[in-house]
Amino acid sequence: MSTSIFSKKPLNVKVVGRNLDDLLPLLRQFPVNLVDKDPDLVITYGGDGALLGAERDFPGIPKFPLRDARQNPKCPKHTEAATLEKLFAGELKTDNLLKLVAETPNGDQLTGINDIVITRKVVSSAIRYRIWIDGELHRPQVVADSLVVSTPFGSTGYFQSITNGNFLTGIGLAFNNAMDLQRYSVIDQTSQITVELLRGPAVMMTDNDPKLIELDTNAQVRLRLSDNSTTVFGLEVFRCLDCYDLRKNGIPTS
Structure with missing residues (x-):
């Protein structure tokens, strides 16, 4: 699936994961409807497990995995705000996971x-x-x-x-x-x-x-x-090596 889903406004989005109170205020700045059923996009906020669980609960629905800032320090390029801007502008890479x-x-x-x-x-x-x-x-x-x-x-x-x-x-x-x-x-x-x-x-x-x-x-x-495969946006951010080095070395968030 291409990034054409982002031409739909508002976009029906389901958010799953942990520490969602950190993410939801940022997300509401974009043209989205937060829904529980029939989403156009599922945003996972957490780690790899959140993405795996979301695919089990919403198979085949496009996913955007985002690591939560409390437990996953980010490099300067990949703050939540900057990454969400790129997501809804259709600027993140698209992958189809087997x-x-x-x-x-x-x-x-x-x-x-x-x-x-x-x-x-x-x-x-x-x-x-x-x-x-x-x-x-x-x-x-x-x-x-x-x-x-x-x-x-x-x-x-x-x-x-x-x-x-x-x-x-x-x-x-x-x-x-x-x-x-x-x-x-x-x-x-x-x-x-x-x-x-x-x-x-x-x-x-x-x-x-x-x-x-x-x-x-x-x-x-x-x-x-x-x-069947699953469309995922932003794996280049989710698996950024600079962000990984911060997590690996245990550097806390500010």
Whole structure:
């Protein structure tokens, strides 16, 4: 979706997150209607988790993620006021975030924009799993704590903590604490993935969704990219490295 939604005045906006009393007075300076249902745009005020939760509650609706100033110091270029001005002027970059889908044979399904994780249910015991890519055997057996299947957007999170790297295109598979020390694969984004749990029990989860799907030994899961994506504005601000350095070093807001 292009920035053409900002030609609509007033724009129906849903705001979610924390410390909203800091944001709402600034937001009311722009031509918006604050709504609870049927928004044109969802603004998240917080961190990554606020964006993930908003996509779960308002799937497919364009998002604008903004970090809250109380817990996230900002560089001089990215104050709330300056960033909102650029947003409503249609000057922020537009990205379409890919979404992962995981399905079990009995119809259970999870969808996420960061990653889908299959992990051990019993903390003291590893799981074993086998992976096929487009019907071809990719890994005959992996003994590990978990499998992380990641989008490019999500690869700067859990995937990166396992592999010490991220990627821009494709689907990432990260093998957490794998016995053979092979840490990851990055495959084509059109790939169809099948995972067979050789030894469980395990649980499957996505993003920060509290919903868990339990998997027993011999369970199979099919994973792929969704046909749907989500438009997000301003990721260049949300992931600004100068702002990140301030958060990382624990510099408090004034």
